[in-house]
Amino acid sequence: MKKLLVISILLAIAPLSFAATHNLDGRTLTVDELWAISAPGEKVAVTPEGWARIKASYKAPIDAATDGRDIYGLTVNYGALKDQKVAGASVEAEPNRSASIKFNERQMRIQAAGLEPYFDDRISKMAMVIRLNQMAAGYTGMSEAAANAFQEYINNDVCPLIPSRGSEGANDLSMATHIGLALMGEWDVSYQGKRVPAAQVRKQLKLQPYHPFGMDGISILSNSNVAEAQSIAAVKKAEHYLALSPVVIASSLEALNGNVSPFLWHTVETKGWPQGHEAAEAVLANLKGSYLWKKDAKRYLQDPLSFRSAGYILAAAMEELNQTKSLLNTAINHTTDNPIVNTEAKNDRWYSNAEVLDEMRAGKPTVYVNSCSNFDNTQLALQMESLTKALGQVMHISAWRTTQLVDDHRTGLRHTSLLKKTRAATDLPTSF
Structure with a gap:
């Protein structure tokens, strides 16, 4: 009974031990x-x-x-x-x-x-x-x-x-x-x-x-601190979604009795685009022990495009995510103020001795207070838009795969009449 009481107390206070103090420099x-x-x-x-x-x-x-x-x-x-x-x-x-x-x-x-x-x-x-x-x-x-x-x-x-x-x-x-x-x-x-x-x-x-x-x-x-915080919350949601995507892709390949060939290292290497290997290996990691690694005479030579290109589309979204996080990392360590203060400014530029700069200095040669438009967030807005478009492509290609999985001729799986009606209503080309 005492042991149970001690365990209960430890479990109750355990979450508190994870709290930390983070240094801001x-x-x-x-x-x-x-x-x-x-x-x-x-x-x-x-x-x-x-x-x-x-x-x-x-x-x-x-x-x-x-x-x-x-x-x-x-x-x-x-x-x-x-x-x-x-x-x-x-x-x-x-x-x-x-x-x-x-x-x-x-x-x-x-x-x-x-x-x-x-x-x-x-x-x-x-x-x-x-x-x-x-x-x-x-x-x-x-x-x-x-x-x-x-x-x-x-x-x-x-x-x-x-x-x-x-x-x-x-x-x-x-x-x-x-x-x-x-x-x-x-x-x-x-x-x-x-x-x-x-x-x-x-x-x-x-x-x-x-x-x-x-x-x-x-x-x-x-x-723009609130907008930056909003962007970070959105990025973390996107990151979570993309972390789940390899599981979804791998599951759809198993349901299709699909080919692993588009995701193999030597295949992806011939494309050479950013995050290609990372995306493909993440998909393959979820296929360890899968029956797809065995020969199957009934397996189609080539899967629909929505399966073959899933890795590259995921890679594109992963790259946009990385670019967005990199830009936000820069933003939160700089500022969107107007005017700005810089006490560690360079003083060795070709224009450093211009008279007009004397009006902006505050005492020391490396200390400046001057106006700007740092609140302009065009670059971040465009990058967030690019990430949104990339996520749209991931969802779009996932929807196409779903329509293929409704086709029991391809999968050999039995489907409800509702799913068959959905497939017929979309009238999508089977090559995708």
Whole structure:
């Protein structure tokens, strides 16, 4: 009885032992690690190098403003209102500091609009982790207080409710802004499986009040972190689907009494396309011990195209998946901010000594604060579209194989009248 009790206790606490703390340095975060972090209980810690970049990044726009420069989102307003002053040159001194906080908080309240349904907790948590990692990359200009606020929510699984509909334009401003509003304690969060006011959770966890200051405001609301989190969730689903595809292909070959020849190494080698061998070997691995490796005089010399080309179509989707993950790996370690901060810029370009660059520098020759269009995600959108098209081809060819398996003349299997009627209704050519 005692042994059973001990085993029961160990089983009860076992899931807790799998939780881990992941280091964020702004350089090495991957899609796979980010997905793991998004699970409940997973925590993050910024590395010493990451904290050093956060501090240097925060200081750059403050120094630039002190030098008399207008800094978008710091000393002047956004968009069409960019000619309006927000704070004076000495941003950290009063009354400028209070003016900056008031401006940032007002922008959160203005931008936070959207419609249900809300994104699930994993997308919300990933969006926050991405932002914190990009702070550690040194590109955002955000404060240490902001980094701590994000880290507290991440490590306590406090997930701001983010509407999935209602954003307009080239960025997802209204989505990301709900994170900022929740950090301020003025919105709702998902906590321990319930919708709870952020202020209540902050009080329960004894978190210090957070007031966005300086570049915090524009850097919280003007980024593509939510869209990147959405993309990663979609990629992980695609990855799961493609991992199952070799099993489906192998099963359909067995049902057909098909040929393994299109998947053999020496066959695939003559094509030479990316992921060809990986896809083919994954299919063959599911045919170990299969009767298909034995001679059969009744087996057709050549299978329908939907069987012969299954490996190449799967390979195409696998390659698009790899390309998408690679691009996302780059995105989450860089930034979609405007303006950007770079404290480790190259100073050996042919144009490095041009007068105009002096206007962009913030003190040191390698520190820059300047405008850009980093929120443009055309390349990622096109890559996601390519992955979607490739997945469509995988599903399309799978449907064609299904119609062939309805033909008991090919398989020797008995089918219901409903399946036969379905096959007749499609009127598909048998060669596919």
